[in-house]
Amino acid sequence: MSRESALVTAxxxxxxxxxxxxxxxxxxxxxxxxxxxxxxxxxxxxxxKDLQDGVRHDFVSKEKLEALLSSxxxxxxxTLVFYGGxxxxxxxxAYWYLKYYGHDNLRLLDGGRKKWxxxxxxxxxxxxxxxxxxxxxxxxxxxxxAYRDEVIEAIGVKNLIDVRSPDEFAGRLLAPAHVPQExxxxxxxxxxxxxxxxSKAANDDGTFKSDDELKALYADAGLDDAxxxxxxxxxxxxxxxxxxxxxxxxxxxxxxxYDGSWTEYGSLRGVPVALGDEPGVA
Amino acid sequence: xxxxxKGGPSLEGVDVQNQAVIQGVVTRDGQPVxxxxxxxxxxxxEFTAEVPTSATGQFRFFAGPGDWTLRTLAPKSVxxxxxxxxxxxxxxxxxxxx
Numbered sequence: 001m002s003r004e005s006a007l008v009t010a011x012x013x014x015x016x017x018x019x020x021x022x023x024x025x026x027x028x029x030x031x032x033x034x035x036x037x038x039x040x041x042x043x044x045x046x047x048x049k050d051l052q053d054g055v056r057h058d059f060v061s062k063e064k065l066e067a068l069l070s071s072x073x074x075x076x077x078x079t080l081v082f083y084g085g086x087x088x089x090x091x092x093x094a095y096w097y098l099k100y101y102g103h104d105n106l107r108l109l110d111g112g113r114k115k116w117x118x119x120x121x122x123x124x125x126x127x128x129x130x131x132x133x134x135x136x137x138x139x140x141x142x143x144x145x146a147y148r149d150e151v152i153e154a155i156g157v158k159n160l161i162d163v164r165s166p167d168e169f170a171g172r173l174l175a176p177a178h179v180p181q182e183x184x185x186x187x188x189x190x191x192x193x194x195x196x197x198x199s200k201a202a203n204d205d206g207t208f209k210s211d212d213e214l215k216a217l218y219a220d221a222g223l224d225d226a227x228x229x230x231x232x233x234x235x236x237x238x239x240x241x242x243x244x245x246x247x248x249x250x251x252x253x254x255x256x257x258y259d260g261s262w263t264e265y266g267s268l269r270g271v272p273v274a275l276g277d278e279p280g281v282a
Numbered sequence: 283x284x285x286x287x288k289g290g291p292s293l294e295g296v297d298v299q300n301q302a303v304i305q306g307v308v309t310r311d312g313q314p315v316x317x318x319x320x321x322x323x324x325x326x327x328e329f330t331a332e333v334p335t336s337a338t339g340q341f342r343f344f345a346g347p348g349d350w351t352l353r354t355l356a357p358k359s360v361x362x363x364x365x366x367x368x369x370x371x372x373x374x375x376x377x378x379x380x
Contacts, residue, residue, distance in 0.1 A: 167346060173345075178333045
């Protein structure tokens with residue numbers, strides 16, 4: 001993968017708005033954002049209602065995903081262009097998730113909704129009318145998803161990247177500062193994890209930094225190219241952003257997203273936890 | 283959830299005594315700016331959170347005690363920085379003009 005095969009610009013999206021085989025998909029944390037205005041032709045995926053199981057603490061099954069995408073009028077050979085608010089966190093999460101279920105043509109709109117809005121480009125409240133399809137998902141690609149046992153075994157062995165803010169990494173905050181600081185889990189990070197906040201990979205307008213800047217960022221952080229890498233955050237969407245950078249833009253081979261992330265790890269009994277700004281020891 | 287809610291989340295049901303709230307309104311020529319983005323930077327200048335403003339230009343963060351910087355981006359404006367100090371149990375109000 002590379003920047004050219006994974007990212008599209010706002011200009012490219014504008015030039016291709018009328019192509020029926022290119023489907024814009026908005027995924028937001030603020031699930032009302034789409035309804036107040038979205039890129040013409042875009043369909044909405046609700047990251048919570050549509051993409052989470054609702055009973056089990058997991059995202060939806062292959063069968064539910066097939067029903068969802070069929071109802072949204074998305075076909076297997078469509079090119080899906082994801083975008084959303086919060087610098088594409090949830091759009092990157094949905095991209096990762098569709099990759100997990102084997103969709104071939106996936107793109108992310110560089111800069112997401114913020115860049116589109118800051119450019120004062122067109123938004124509409126008209127909802128796209130796409131006839132239903134029969135979507136078939138592939139079997140899950142487990143090479144891009146990490147579970148907790150693998151994460152514990154990776155301590156001191158693989159590259160662990162904690163992409164939360166430095167204050168969350170150190171245990172001074174339990175959640176990003178736009179939500180109340182109330183959570184069941186304890187604060188801190190997985191020992192030996194390096195802290196490379198997702199935001200270091202993005203410019204202020206939400207677009208990704210250049211390949212050279214991104215390579216330097218992870219090299220300076222001590223990422224060992226010879227090792228497999230697992231990224232995590234709090235609930236797995238910011239780490240999807242970093243997974244996207246490492247796997248889809250820079251083309252690293254073995255990069256997994258630990259979507260259980262700190263809400264799971266920080267609630268486990270008996271696992272090692274490090275506090276403070278340093279990675280800590282295995 | 284990790285997500286941003288326009289204008290920041292509601293204070294309803296939140297025990298503000300245990301929170302270090304930073305909130306305010308973004309205006310241009312005295313009028314609220316509803317399509318701005320406010321980001322919260324920590325004492326080292328690192329990104330900590332970001333919210334889009336509400337239709338009435340409002341934003342809110344739940345920070346920790348200490349010194350923070352608000353960086354506001356709005357269409358057709360250069361970004362604006364405002365320093366703010368937060369403390370637990372206190373709501374710090376910031377007026378941002380772009």
